Amino acid sequence: MSSLVIDSLGRPQRILLIGGTSEIGLAIVSSLSTATTEVVLAGRDAVRMAAAAGALADCSAGVQVFEMDVTDSSGSSKTLNEIFTREVDIAIIAAGALPVQAAALADARTARSALEVNGYGAAAALLTCHEQMRNQGHGRLVALSSIAAARPRPSNYIYGAGKAMLDFLCRGLVESPDPRVQVLLVRPGFVRTKMTAHMPAAPFATDPATVAASVAAWSNKSRGSQIMWVPAVLQHVARVMSLLPLALLRKLDR
């Protein structure tokens, strides 16, 4: 078994992306990866991951692909254990799905599926990676939450409920840190991706490259566990939103 640690210039040797086709996740991997970095993609869609692996070939030392469904508790735990037989410097938890709110409300199975992926599945993956990193003695964990987790909004509270579970758990890891593992909880606002292409952009919309640059800046400076809003101004927006009367929030969310 070989073991890996991040070098003095911030260069990781092995990065894991859970949610291996996530546009934001892949942008983060690209921004952290160098010609000597091995990349591991873990996710449900092998075909799309193979395409992503091809795109990453030039900026990495090789890409491994693992089929894994975070909602399959025992399967994903087994796969993660296999991945961690070689150490992972940085793991990014980007597994998630954005359901259409109306459809999720109309069909409990759709809602449950969204809650399982965004909430339970992502949170379980986060905890497994955290445990593996504690065992290996070092590591950096990046969890992608969302501003949707800040306050239930009529348009996306089912998605937000799942993300809130991940967010709350990850906040716990940030606020009660284990010194061996640095945790970054990322709370992006509206990010322009394929997943959101059918929606009108919200104020302070950003793109995957901007989120990735913020994560890379954190990783390169190794500032320790923290919560990061992207863009940073959203921290204040979220604070204001939490104070808004419900009636006004409903109006704004139309």
Next chain:
Amino acid sequence: MSGLDVEKRKPSELTWQRFTGWGMTSPTVAREVQPTSTEEVIDAVLQGSRMLVRGLGRSYGDAAQCAGGLLLNLRQMTSLTWHDDGIVTVGAGMSVRDLINIATPQGWFVPVSPGTSWVSIGGAIAADVHGKNHHRDGSFGSHVLRIGIVDGNGRYCEIRPDDPRFWATVGGMGLTGAIVDATLQLIPVASAKMSVSTRRTQDFDDTVAQLQRADSSRYSVAWLDCLATGSACGRGVVTFGDHAPAGARSTRDLRMSSPVLAEPKVTVPRWSPSLLLNKHTVAMFNSVWHKRAPRSRDGEVQSISEFFHPLDAVAMWNRAYGGRGFVQYQFVVPDSAHEELRSIFLRLVKAQVPSFLTVLKRFGPGNSGFLSFPIAGWTLTVDIPTDVPDLMRLLDSMDQQVAAAGGRVYLAKDSRMPAQMLPQMYPRLDAWLQLRNQMDPRGVFASDLGRRLHLANAPRD
């Protein structure tokens, strides 16, 4: 207490602490214990958690870090036994500094002294450190007669130069076991002073020629101004000398002081601003340092501290680089690779890296250490803040150039070399890996450097 059971120790001793190398980069956490005897070291090894001995933390990169593991601090294992003819057996936790202070008044001196005296004897062996006398006397391991080591099976072994395990341990970066004591041959000296010659040089060729001319002296070294360009490119100050004869006294200090080595005069504060050392301040320092050196002077009497350890006068000087930390890049290329040496130096000048500690030295033949750094040739050392633009690409490319020239990068300084460069630079790596696996089959001893460079892997087919 008969053994070192970390679980029974006070919780305060079991808290995770943050460690970095001297370059203050890549922090990781570990628990630290201070065994007081070989038996306690054996107990710790038998418990089998990932561990490493950390000496005085002067290796620049991650060689003395063990992420998530146990660091054995041997500062309490500093026994000293005199034998005949300048032979001493010392605890691995003793510093070169303490040994100089004890031995020099009795007419003996350490055979090899690195650029700082704050180095433990165990660390000096593990990194096979060199000094200004390498071209004549070789590195530290060449003067070690016996090593007492606790291997990965928890067995105390005495290994000598006729045993391959000895040469796997000399330069083995602490990964073959916990060095707990060693027997060394010291060299006789007639005074506690140095007789020093200085030549101020005008350019790179002049520096190289003057340093070659100084080969006949026991000690020699050149400091270079790596920011000067044009006709002054490669200008520097060459100093060489030997221990002064009996009766010699410094012109500045007429008293034979005790202890021999001076205490630091100032300490750089913990929160030193990063901007203190930038291209402009370092260029100014380099220029002043060059101009204040005599054009040519012989027979100046200097103290041991002044000659061997000038930077020890400033405690925690590494903090001057601020929170960003720095990389020290040291490589050696064979004598024949003179043009590569010039080419690499010119690349550093072109990149205008703000290094105030750029040092060129001559190496004599290497020893039998499997991972020992020195080979006959030229070694250049440069300090580079980590925020120099495009530093990763510059150093990666310099690695390639060094390896292609038959040279190598010093592991005790390294914090960023890609692992795939190692087999080319250290052709006896596989043999070392075999020996390491034999001495530590369970992989108890581990460092961040070892993990980064895959030194804990099984030998390749």
